[in-house]
Amino acid sequence: MHMSTKHQQLPLLLKALTTALRAINLWQNKRPSNFALASTEPFCVDTLSFAQWLQFIFIEKMQKMLTKNLALPTQIALSPMAEEAFKEKADTAAELINVIADIDELLSGQREQRLYVR
Numbered sequence: 173m174h175m176s177t178k179h180q181q182l183p184l185l186l187k188a189l190t191t192a193l194r195a196i197n198l199w200q201n202k203r204p205s206n207f208a209l210a211s212t213e214p215f216c217v218d219t220l221s222f223a224q225w226l227q228f229i230f231i232e233k234m235q236k237m238l239t240k241n242l243a244l245p246t247q248i249a250l251s252p253m254a255e256e257a258f259k260e261k262a263d264t265a266a267e268l269i270n271v272i273a274d275i276d277e278l279l280s281g282q283r284e285q286r287l288y289v290r
Contacts, residue, residue: 178244178278185275186231192268196261198223215253222257226250226272244279251276251285263288 193199200223203209208219215225230250237244251273258265266288273285 179238179241181278182234182244182275183238185271185278186234188271189226189231189268189275192271193223193227196264196268198268199227200224204228222253246280248276248279249282249284251283255285255287 190199198221204220204224208216208224209228211217211219213219215222216229220228234244236242251269254265254269254272258269261268269285269288270290273283273289276285277283
């Protein structure tokens with residue numbers, strides 16, 4: 173895919189991700205502390221839930237990259253983490269996991285999704 177195609181499709185997937193987080197009540201109105209957002213651990217696992225990381229780190233970073241027309245990441249595999257993080261939500265998280273796998277596939281060309289495949 174050309175970078176421009178990814179830059180056109182990613183905003184739609186980020187909107188779908190936001191919608192999916194809201195649909196299962198994982199969207200937050202209150203921003204975590206700067207300390208929590210500054211974690212250096214992968215996915216900020218020591219300070220944020222994965223849903224918080226998606227909302228306050230991933231979505232915001234991708235939107236900034238799109239706004240500045242920067243090159244998007246090409247090595248990304250969020251769906252394995254999503255499947256683990258949302259396993260307690262079972263089938264209610266299926267759409268959320270599918271959207272995350274769609275983002276993986278768009279950016280990296282690979283889909284590492286194991287659960288809830290459409």
